[in-house]
Amino acid sequence: MKKIHFVPVIIFLLVLFYFVAIRARPLSPGVASNSFAIAATFVIGLCFVLGPLSRMKPDAFLPMLRHRKPLGLWGFLFAAIHVAGVLIIAFGTIADPENLYSTISGIVAFAIFTLMAATSTGKAIARMGYAKWKKLQRVGYIAFFLVLIHFTIIEKGAFVSRQIGQALFGFVLLVLLLRILMILAGKKEAYKEHEFHEVHGIEKHVENE
Numbered sequence: 001m002k003k004i005h006f007v008p009v010i011i012f013l014l015v016l017f018y019f020v021a022i023r024a025r026p027l028s029p030g031v032a033s034n035s036f037a038i039a040a041t042f043v044i045g046l047c048f049v050l051g052p053l054s055r056m057k058p059d060a061f062l063p064m065l066r067h068r069k070p071l072g073l074w075g076f077l078f079a080a081i082h083v084a085g086v087l088i089i090a091f092g093t094i095a096d097p098e099n100l101y102s103t104i105s106g107i108v109a110f111a112i113f114t115l116m117a118a119t120s121t122g123k124a125i126a127r128m129g130y131a132k133w134k135k136l137q138r139v140g141y142i143a144f145f146l147v148l149i150h151f152t153i154i155e156k157g158a159f160v161s162r163q164i165g166q167a168l169f170g171f172v173l174l175v176l177l178l179r180i181l182m183i184l185a186g187k188k189e190a191y192k193e194h195e196f197h198e199v200h201g202i203e204k205h206v207e208n209e
């Protein structure tokens, strides 16, 4: 088993530990569900930040790009658990008109992440064509921005009025700022298109083989 799989699991357990041991919250379905939402955001952010980092310091971070797919899929799994959790235990929050914009941004972000997860195979990349597939990956940063909106305005800012909410806010902002900085600096990818599959550890799909 690849060691990278431990990273998302440890992030989730750390968030849960923070709530239960440090904040003395009960180990309830609500706390577990919120921990999945927070861990999802940290893991997806970690996955995304490898992009700008590999442009800045290819020597250190290019070898880490092969972790992007497993990290992204773990983050998506956690987000899916969060969505399932809120549908079951926090439906009132979604139904509250005050949370309309927060809910819409969460749904749009989740829809984009679903498309990204569904197209994370060599076969899907071949079918879509590399250029179109890359465009979808870039839309992922917009989805991540929508996540920022989602948890910032939920319940009139209740989450970001707490320490963990502020930490998550700062982290997401940092990831997005680094991406914007790379655009402004005109930093190109540290790998060529023909190196994509090898660098990312995704098998190249060849039709009729």
Ligand code: HEM
Binding pocket: 030, 034, 035, 037, 038, 040, 041, 044, 079, 082, 083, 086, 090, 093, 094, 103, 106, 107, 108, 109, 110, 113, 147, 150, 151, 154, 155, 159, 168
């Ligand atoms: C269908 C899409 C989504 C819906 C309906 C939804 C709904 C909700 C609701 C109702 C809450 C408040 C929970 C509470 O107060 O206990 C919440 C919080 C949150 N959501 Fe979502 N969400 C969605 C997608 C996402 C996605 C894709 C992410 C990130 C990957 C995310 C990250 C968060 C975070 C970090 C919080 C704050 C957790 C906390 O209050 O402790 N959500 N969401």
